[in-house]
Amino acid sequence: xxxxxxxxxxxxxxxxxxxxxxxxxxxxxxxxxxxxxxxxxxxxxxxxxxxxxxxxxxxxxxxxxxxxxxxxxxxxxxxxxxxxxxxxxxxxxxxxxxxxxxxxxxxxxxxxxxxxxxxxxxxxxxxxxxxxxxxxxxxxxxxxxxxxxxxxxxxxxxxxxxxxxxxxxxxxxxxxxxxxxxxxxxxxxxxxxxxxxxxxxxxxxxxxxxxxxxxxxxxxxxxxxxxxxxxxxxxxxxxxxxxxxxxxxxxxxxxxxxxxxxxxxxxxxxxxxxxxxxxxxxxxxxxxxxxxxxxxxxxxxxxxxxxxxxxxxxxxxxxxxxxxxxxxxxxxxxxxxxxxxxxxxxxxxxxxxxxxxxxxxxxxxxxxxxxxxxxxxxxxxxxxxxxxxxxxxxxxxxxxxxxxxxxxxxxxxxxxxxxxxxxxxxxxxxxxxxxxxxxxxxxxxxxxxxxxxxxxxxxxxxxxxxxxxxxxxxxxxxxxxxxxxxxxxxxxxxxxxxxxxxxxxxxxxxxxxxxxxxxxxxxxxxxxxxxxxxxxxxxxxxxxxxxxxxxxxxxxxxxxxxxxxxxxxxxxxxxxxxxxxxxxxxxxxxxxxxxxxxxxxxxxxxxxxxxxxxxxxxxxxxxxxxxxxxxxxxxxxxxxxxxxxxxxxxxxxxxxxxxxxxxxxxxxxxxxxxxxxxxxxxxxxxxxxxxxxxxxxxxxxxxxxxxxxxxxxxxxxxxxxxxxxxxxxxxxxxxxxxxxxxxxxxxxxxxxxxxxxxxxxxxxxxxxxxxxxxxxxxxxxxxxxxxxxxxxxxxxxxxxxxxxxxxxxxxxxxxxxxxxxxxxxxxxxxxxxxxxxxxxxxxxxxxxxxxxxxxxxxxxxxxxxxxxxxxxxxxxx
Numbered sequence: 018x019x020x021x022x023x024x025x026x027x028x029x030x031x032x033x034x035x036x037x038x039x040x041x042x043x044x045x046x047x048x049x050x051x052x053x054x055x056x057x058x059x060x061x062x063x064x065x066x067x068x069x070x071x072x073x074x075x076x077x078x079x080x081x082x083x084x085x086x087x088x089x090x091x092x093x094x095x096x097x098x099x100x101x102x103x104x105x106x107x108x109x110x111x112x113x114x115x116x117x118x119x120x121x122x123x124x125x126x127x128x129x130x131x132x133x134x135x136x137x138x139x140x141x142x143x144x145x146x147x148x149x150x151x152x153x154x155x156x157x158x159x160x161x162x163x164x165x166x167x168x169x170x171x172x173x174x175x176x177x178x179x180x181x182x183x184x185x186x187x188x189x190x191x192x193x194x195x196x197x198x199x200x201x202x203x204x205x206x207x208x209x210x211x212x213x214x215x216x217x218x219x220x221x222x223x224x225x226x227x228x229x230x231x232x233x234x235x236x237x238x239x240x241x242x243x244x245x246x247x248x249x250x251x252x253x254x255x256x257x258x259x260x261x262x263x264x265x266x267x268x269x270x271x272x273x274x275x276x277x278x279x280x281x282x283x284x285x286x287x288x289x290x291x292x293x294x295x296x297x298x299x300x301x302x303x304x305x306x307x308x309x310x311x312x313x314x315x316x317x318x319x320x321x322x323x324x325x326x327x328x329x330x331x332x333x334x335x336x337x338x339x340x341x342x343x344x345x346x347x348x349x350x351x352x353x354x355x356x357x358x359x360x361x362x363x364x365x366x367x368x369x370x371x372x373x374x375x376x377x378x379x380x381x382x383x384x385x386x387x388x389x390x391x392x393x394x395x396x397x398x399x400x401x402x403x404x405x406x407x408x409x410x411x412x413x414x415x416x417x418x419x420x421x422x423x424x425x426x427x428x429x430x431x432x433x434x435x436x437x438x439x440x441x442x443x444x445x446x447x448x449x450x451x452x453x454x455x456x457x458x459x460x461x462x463x464x465x466x467x468x469x470x471x472x473x474x475x476x477x478x479x480x481x482x483x484x485x486x487x488x489x490x491x492x493x494x495x496x497x498x499x500x501x502x503x504x505x506x507x508x509x510x511x512x513x514x515x516x517x518x519x520x521x522x523x524x525x526x527x528x529x530x531x532x533x534x535x536x537x538x539x540x541x542x543x544x545x546x547x548x549x550x551x552x553x554x555x556x557x558x559x560x561x562x563x564x565x566x567x568x569x570x571x572x573x574x575x576x577x578x579x580x581x582x583x584x585x586x587x588x589x590x591x592x593x594x595x596x597x598x599x600x601x602x603x604x605x606x607x608x609x610x611x612x613x614x615x616x617x618x619x620x621x622x623x624x625x626x627x628x629x630x631x632x633x634x635x636x637x638x639x640x641x642x643x644x645x646x647x648x649x650x651x652x653x654x655x656x657x658x659x660x661x662x663x664x665x666x667x668x669x670x671x672x673x674x675x676x677x678x679x680x681x682x683x684x685x686x687x688x689x690x691x692x693x694x695x696x697x698x699x700x701x702x703x704x705x706x707x708x709x710x711x712x713x714x715x716x717x718x719x720x721x722x723x724x725x726x727x728x729x730x731x732x733x734x735x736x737x738x739x740x741x742x743x744x745x746x747x748x749x750x751x752x753x754x755x756x757x758x759x760x761x762x763x764x765x766x767x768x769x770x771x772x773x774x775x776x777x778x779x780x781x782x783x784x785x786x787x788x789x790x791x792x793x794x795x796x797x798x799x800x801x802x803x804x805x806x807x808x809x810x811x812x813x814x815x816x817x818x819x820x821x822x823x824x825x826x827x828x829x830x831x832x833x834x835x836x837x838x839x840x841x842x843x844x845x846x847x848x849x850x851x852x853x854x855x856x857x858x859x860x861x862x863x864x865x866x867x868x869x870x871x872x873x874x875x876x877x878x879x880x881x882x883x884x885x886x887x888x889x890x891x892x893x894x
Contacts, residue, residue: 024365026356027090028343029103032071033059033354034123035365036087036105041077052080054087054107056123059366061345066379068366074127078119084110088118088141094149095122096167104132104151108140116140120151120166133169144181148192154228156181161194163228176226176233182269183251188258191229195236195253197221197245221245238263240279247271250297254308268310270295276310276322288328292318301342303373304350311353313340319355321374331374338365345371352377435540435551442631442649509630509651512685513665518617519685520554520630522650524609532634533643537613542627542652552628554615557688612688617660625656669728669737675721676728683720686728686739690755693762694782702774703747710772711740715765734761751782794889801882 024037035057054076059068078085088106095102103123111117116137122130132151144156152165161174161181178196187193200222223236223245236242239251248269255266266280274293278286294315301309309331310322319340320333334355341354350373357368371379433450440447505528512519522537539552611632620626630650635643659665667685669678678686697704711717717727717740729738739755752769756762766779773779 025087025090025105026339026341026365027092027103028341028345028354029092031060031344031347033068033341033345033366034090034103035059036090038085038087050079050081052078052085054078054105054121054129056127056129058127061371061379063346067381068369072127074123074129076121076129078107078109080109089145089147091147093147093151096150096165104147106145106147106153111136114138118153120147120153122151132166133164135164135169135171137171146181146184148184149186152192152228154181154184154194161196161226174226174228174231176224178224179221180249182248183253183267185253187225187227187234187253187256187263187265190227190234192227193234194226194228195239195251196224196226197248198224200242200245237282239265239267240269240277240282240284244269244271244277247273249295252298252300252310254300268298268300270298270312276312276328278324278328286324286328288322288330290314290322291320291330291333292316299342301351301353301373303352304348304375304377307375309353309374311340311342313337317358321353323374332372334370346377346379348377431551438631438647439540439629442629442647505648506650509653510681511653511655511665512667512681513617513660514667514685514689516617517689518615518620518655519612519688520615520628520653521610521612521681521684521688522630522632524611526609532636535611535632535634537611537650538631538633539613539615540629540631542629552615552620554613557612557614559610559612559684559687610684612684614688620655621657621660625654628653628655669730671718671730672721674718676718676730677721678728683723686737687755690737690739690757691759691762692753692755694751694753695766696749696751696780696782697773698749698778698780699774700748700776700778702776704744704750704773704777705747706772706774707742707750707752707769710769711742714768714772715740733764734758735764738765794886797882797886797889801879801886804878804882 024035027034027036037055039053039055041051041053056074058071058073060071061067062069086108088108090103090105092101093104094100105121105123107119107121109117109119116139117134118137118141119134120132122132124130139157141155141157144154146154148154150165150167152163154161154163156162156178159177159179161176161178162171163174164171174194176196176198178198181194181196183195185193198221200220222242223239225234225236225239226232227234236245239253240248248271251267251269253265253267255264257264264281266278269277269279270290271277272294274290274295276288276290276295276298277284290312292314295312296315297313299311301311303309308324310324310328312320312322314320316335317337318333318335319337321331322328323331334357336358337355338358339356341356342351343354344350345352345354352371352373355370355372356365357370359368362368367381369381371377437447505525507523507525508521510521510523512521520537520539524532535558536556537554539554541552613630620628629652632648632650634646634648636646637643667678667682669676669682669686671677697707711727714731715729715735715738716731717729719725719727725741725743727740727742729735729740734757737757738761741753742750743753744750754762754765756765770779
């Protein structure tokens with residue numbers, strides 16, 4: 018854009034802004050000194066292939082038409098809002114050679130705003146730039162001046178320069194001006210020692226000047242000083258700081274009619290330009306993320322340089338009135354808009370071309386109505402594309418149907434497994450459905466899955482080899498379940514807390530002492546074909562000692578998420594390590610309660626639901642031998658009416674300085690809480706403030722039957738928190754908290770730290786000492802190794818009766834020398850036959866099979882050994 022033109026073009030968000038000055042209609046021919054700055058917003062219509070006016074705006078000024086003109090326009094950032102807005106610089110000549118400059122901002126409502134103005138006693142003509150702020154920069158008498166909306170004062174930079182080749186943003190430096198100035202020879206050098214070429218190189222140099230920090234930048238990080246005498250314009254494509262080092266990629270045009278690509282101050286490519294006197298260079302990122310360099314020349318010519326296989330000229334045009342770069346067609350990438358000079362037409366957008374040197378190509382001289390062959394070709398290509406898409410859609414639908422069938426099969430397998438589990442618990446013989454029954458149940462064809470080894474014919478069968486007798490492990494479980502005492506369960510109860518359903522099973526003393534690895538499962542009694550009847554739950558085992566008011570939760574830790582949530586009772590050893598004195602006093606007068614916690618909202622969707630409670634455990638038969646048992650504990654009924662009436666709510670009330678919650682309510686609060694233990698050590702004073710803090714600030718009251726465990730009645734997030742304070746000595750104790758969430762924990766700790774002495778040390782305790790867990794891990798890994806080894810040798814011994822070999826006993830290939838076996842054709846054939854038999858036997862030995870019961874036993878024992886090791890590793894981590 019040339020400064021003297023009264024009509025300026027600017028691209029903004031895909032629109033074309035056309036600025037021009039005009040006199041008001043009522044003032045034409047009069048002596049009125051009023052001028053209008055008009056703007057038109059034009060957008061490209063892809064249907065008509067023409068530019069249409071979207072809106073317009075006007076700004077009135079008091080000035081003479083001969084004394085006002087548009088200097089330049091650009092899009093800059095408004096520092097007040099951070100929004101990029103169009104910016105216009107106007108010049109008004111005053112008396113006594115005073116020139117006034119106005120900087121206007123254009124908002125989206127087409128309202129003009131005067132950002133600032135300034136006066137000079139000279140006209141600005143050289144290197145005028147608009148940048149963020151908005152700000153104006155120019156060069157005059159080899160000096161650099163600038164003004165911004167923040168200062169509204171003209172400032173001068175302490176540098177002398179001959180030209181400005183680029184202005185823009187640099188990371189960590191802000192606005193930077195890249196210029197060329199006269200270089201000074203080093204004082205220590207003798208000028209006569211330099212040759213003519215050396216003087217030519219040292220005659221000028223690049224430099225960078227950061228406006229905000231007012232510091233100089235080394236020019237060699239942009240390009241070598243040798244190019245300072247020929248470069249006319251620069252565009253910085255990329256700048257970043259890596260390892261505290263500035264890395265810059267830029268492109269420059271020279272007076273030698275060249276375009277040069279620089280990276281980190283070194284030239285990486287050069288291209289000869291088709292015209293002389295290049296003025297400026299800019300970039301465009303087109304479809305396919307291709308970077309184009311656009312060079313403008315003084316002769317109103319334009320050329321585009323691509324980076325394919327080096328720098329090369331891709332296209333060029335002449336008699337270009339204006340060049341804009343933006344996304345004019347709304348495709349998500351940039352295009353070039355070339356406005357050509359046309360004196361015969363008053364419309365400035367009458368002759369144009371939009372292109373990205375690729376698929377996008379719109380021009381005003383193309384009559385799209387008569388381009389029939391191209392339209393027919395496009396229609397033909399469209400039909401082919403639609404057919405290809407239809408084929409892909411059909412293939413996708415087929416894949417979806419196959420996946421749906423596969424999911425239905427998986428659901429049937431899970432449902433049949435649940436029925437088998439229920440029959441096992443209720444001591445009924447489970448009969449697998451026949452092929453005809455399965456075929457009647459389903460309505461879709463599953464022939465796709467007939468090759469799956471888990472399906473036989475068209476019916477679901479067991480995953481093991483078909484045998485007349487069921488696997489001995491299942492029969493043993495069934496037989497063992499029948500030997501369980503009838504009155505081993507004292508009580509089955511349920512409670513509702515928030516969105517959690519808590520189910521508890523209280524066991525008899527004698528039965529509990531003979532169990533290990535106890536857990537509960539919940540199975541819906543209703544037959545829902547669309548969902549799995551197994552309910553996901555989390556188990557906890559809580560032991561409350563009435564005699565000594567001791568509380569311990571042995572299952573506060575849960576297993577890693579990928580595995581089924583199951584509780585390990587061996588963690589009681591960790592508690593003995595953690596509280597050696599108290600746990601040594603554990604008496605037989607204890608309640609043994611196992612709880613299962615599950616989400617309540619999914620069950621409420623059925624309005625009324627019945628769940629079967631099943632107990633899983635290992636019953637110790639001898640010192641080292643245990644067998645798995647599965648016991649039906651009973652059924653629970655859950656309805657929305659009972660929950661609304663508060664039938665299963667938890668009630669904790671104060672009664673004469675005690676908390677009168679029932680045993681079930683206490684178990685429920687502990688089950689839905691998360692346990693945290695902290696060791697508190699004081700070096701110079703006793704820990705008596707902790708009791709005062711619990712009973713005072715936290716408003717805690719002890720349970721009536723378990724005095725050492727106190728319930729927090731303080732309003733807010735901490736309500737319902739249970740504390741257990743154990744003093745090992747006057748200077749050391751362990752505080753155990755059962756909190757609903759981490760927010761309550763942090764609030765309790767924040768309140769506690771305000772009453773503790775500053776010298777106190779508070780340390781979070783893990784669920785077991787590291788040394789003990791490490792020892793357990795070593796023993797578990799040893800057991801896993803011994804189990805695998807013993808199972809391997811037992812498999813080899815049992816396989817002798819199951820495997821079939823191709824060799825007859827005692828038959829071996831003769832150990833005679835090979836030469837004696839090959840002395841005749843008959844012996845060669847004999848040797849070949851024996852070699853082939855040996856290969857077959859080798860293949861058979863690598864493809865041994867075993868019956869399903871044996872494989873089930875091996876896999877189960879190995880999985881148990883690995884599960885124990887994984888649990889300890891998870892707790893160590």
